[in-house]
Structure formats: structure tokens, C-alpha cells
Amino acid sequence: MTTLCRKAGVKYFRYHSLRHAGASIKDNSNVPIVAIQEILGHENRTTTEIYLHSVSRAARCAMRAYELARRNSHTQSHKN
Numbered sequence: 001m002t003t004l005c006r007k008a009g010v011k012y013f014r015y016h017s018l019r020h021a022g023a024s025i026k027d028n029s030n031v032p033i034v035a036i037q038e039i040l041g042h043e044n045r046t047t048t049e050i051y052l053h054s055v056s057r058a059a060r061c062a063m064r065a066y067e068l069a070r071r072n073s074h075t076q077s078h079k080n
Helices: 002-008 015-028 033-040 045-051 057-077
Strands: none
């Protein structure tokens, strides 16, 4: 991961953090925990629960606003 980040010119981060983020996003999108468990390849539910981090209502609103702005920006750039 260090080499990939260096080549991409981004600050080093751990891939494992992406697994946690993805699991939390799925959980906050009401994906059943058994499905998240299967995607992550965990044998027991307890391990999956460690991955789940609640996202506050304010954070979800901020993410929705960002996604909407990104979509609108992307749509506008392709109209020209």
C-alpha cells in the first residue's frame, strides 16, 4: 500500500480503513448485517459488528449534499 500511495502521489493510508468505512456505509444504508458479514468474509457476526461505526445524522446529510453537488457538477460538465 505504501508503494501504491507513493506512486499515486497521495498520503499513505491503510486499506483496512476502507473496509471499516465500507461496512459502516452499508450498515447506515440498512444493508442487513448478514450480508455485510458475507461481503467481508467474516465467520461470525461479532467480528462484523466491530467494523460498524455509526454515522451521525449530520454526517449523513453532509455526505448527501456532497454527492448531490458532485452529480450536478458531473452532469453540468457533460452538457457543454
